[in-house]
Amino acid sequence: MADDLINLTPPSSPAAPGGTGPRPPARFETPGGDDEFDPANRSLASALRIAFIALQVVMAVLVAMYFFSGLQQVPEQSRGLRFLFGRMQDAEPLEAGGYFVWPPPIGDMLLVPSSQQEIALSEEFWPQLSEEQKRREFRTLTEMDKFSLVPGKDGSVITADHNLAHTQWTVQYQIVDARLNQETVPLTMVPSLVGSAVERAVVLGAAQTTLDDIMQSRDRLTTKVKQYAQEFLDRIDCGILITGASYQAYPPIPAQASYESVNQAHVQAAQAKVEAERAASERLNAVAGPAHQPLRALIGEYEQLQALARTDAARAADAEAKRAEIDAILSGDAVGGAVASIIGKARSDRGELVASFRNDVERFNAWIDSFESNPTLTASLLWAETMSRVAKRNHEWFSIAPGTKVLIIDLNPDPERARRLQREKFSGQARSGLE
Numbered sequence: 001m002a003d004d005l006i007n008l009t010p011p012s013s014p015a016a017p018g019g020t021g022p023r024p025p026a027r028f029e030t031p032g033g034d035d036e037f038d039p040a041n042r043s044l045a046s047a048l049r050i051a052f053i054a055l056q057v058v059m060a061v062l063v064a065m066y067f068f069s070g071l072q073q074v075p076e077q078s079r080g081l082r083f084l085f086g087r088m089q090d091a092e093p094l095e096a097g098g099y100f101v102w103p104p105p106i107g108d109m110l111l112v113p114s115s116q117q118e119i120a121l122s123e124e125f126w127p128q129l130s131e132e133q134k135r136r137e138f139r140t141l142t143e144m145d146k147f148s149l150v151p152g153k154d155g156s157v158i159t160a161d162h163n164l165a166h167t168q169w170t171v172q173y174q175i176v177d178a179r180l181n182q183e184t185v186p187l188t189m190v191p192s193l194v195g196s197a198v199e200r201a202v203v204l205g206a207a208q209t210t211l212d213d214i215m216q217s218r219d220r221l222t223t224k225v226k227q228y229a230q231e232f233l234d235r236i237d238c239g240i241l242i243t244g245a246s247y248q249a250y251p252p253i254p255a256q257a258s259y260e261s262v263n264q265a266h267v268q269a270a271q272a273k274v275e276a277e278r279a280a281s282e283r284l285n286a287v288a289g290p291a292h293q294p295l296r297a298l299i300g301e302y303e304q305l306q307a308l309a310r311t312d313a314a315r316a317a318d319a320e321a322k323r324a325e326i327d328a329i330l331s332g333d334a335v336g337g338a339v340a341s342i343i344g345k346a347r348s349d350r351g352e353l354v355a356s357f358r359n360d361v362e363r364f365n366a367w368i369d370s371f372e373s374n375p376t377l378t379a380s381l382l383w384a385e386t387m388s389r390v391a392k393r394n395h396e397w398f399s400i401a402p403g404t405k406v407l408i409i410d411l412n413p414d415p416e417r418a419r420r421l422q423r424e425k426f427s428g429q430a431r432s433g434l435e
Contacts, residue, residue: 066103073098077115079178083108093178112178112187116243119191121169124199127154127253138166138250139260146253156252157206165206165214169247171198171229177239184238194233194240201228214249215263222246289336291329298326 074080080094205224284292305319
């Protein structure tokens with residue numbers, strides 16, 4: 001077993017000249033020589049070669065993966081900006097698709113959303129409320145919940161009529177120029193920038209709008225807010241477009257009840273106005289039909305021309321021309337309702353009167369011819385006809401003696417005769433009804 005031990009004792013060697021020089025390095029000797037360790041050395045060398053080759057392969061794979069990691073995809077609703085050593089490469093943002101980008105730290109790609117984004121300003125112009133109050137409808141809050149506003153804690157806006165209002169806003173915006181936007185402001189700061197622009201625009205717009213317009217005519221305030229916010233963003237040239245804005249608004253809590261009562265009165269007045277307009281339209285349609293609108297306008301113009309004609313004779317012709325227009329409409333088919341009935345009856349009565357007058361004229365001419373041929377006979381016939389007409393009426397007759405100078409008559413109608421005439425009248429009406 002002692003023969004298997006390696007002799008680690010270095011052989012003696014002469015000292016260097018002078019006795020102070022370094023000694024030669026130690027030599028390790030094996031009793032069996034180097035042939036016994038050749039297979040081990042070869043195995044070790046082979047293992048080292050394999051490990052080195054594997055390391056080279058892994059390094060090549062890692063290098064390939066590093067370069068292939070530069071293949072990036074720009075999704076829909078986004079725009080891409082490629083950077084090389086911190087500087088933008090492309091003059092225009094990249095559309096949706098696949099692109100090669102130098103991997104970090106050499107290069108990088110920034111994705112900028114091109115779709116519509118939204119921010120909410122829910123606390124900036126709103127009073128500070130407790131969690132329980134936030135869960136309730138704002139209009140149900142009363143003075144017991146919050147009587148006064150604390151500056152610096154409770155938000156509000158001052159209106160054009162020196163009132164206060166609480167508003168909550170929702171604003172939509174879009175990055176329309178990704179390159180210009182990233183040259184101006186970092187992507188993470190875009191919501192804060194838009195929020196600041198909208199806050200400034202709300203304060204400015206509310207100061208030019210009354211409380212009633214803020215509560216009822218909301219398009220006025222939203223138009224102003226969009227305009228002022230966009231003007232601010234355009235001045236800093238950041239490539240952002242304000243696409244929409246909406247809000248809800250309430251008066252201060254202590255004034256809620258009073259404002260609601262006034263608002264309710266306005267609503268009732270508007271309803272009464274609508275009802276009155278409806279009733280007026282129904283009445284006008286019943287009077288003149290569809291032609292009532294042009295007739296009202298023409299009649300108003302005619303009255304104005306008549307008033308002017310009193311001092312200016314030249315206006316009289318204009319008034320007559322306007323009256324002719326009114327007559328033309330009344331004579332047309334567009335007129336209806338009671339006016340049409342009155343005009344129809346007038347036309348019918350006119351025809352009957354014309355026919356009656358024509359008959360009277362013809363009869364008169366016939367009597368003239370008869371009188372010219374035989375005056376005595378004609379006078380007798382006319383007398384007899386006149387007496388017959390008078391006799392048909394319900395009159396009481398009496399005679400006066402010739403030569404009577406003074407006659408005083410003091411009597412009542414004969415009641416028996418009045419009853420008889422009434423019975424005859426009712427009997428005639430009954431017979432006419434049966435026929």
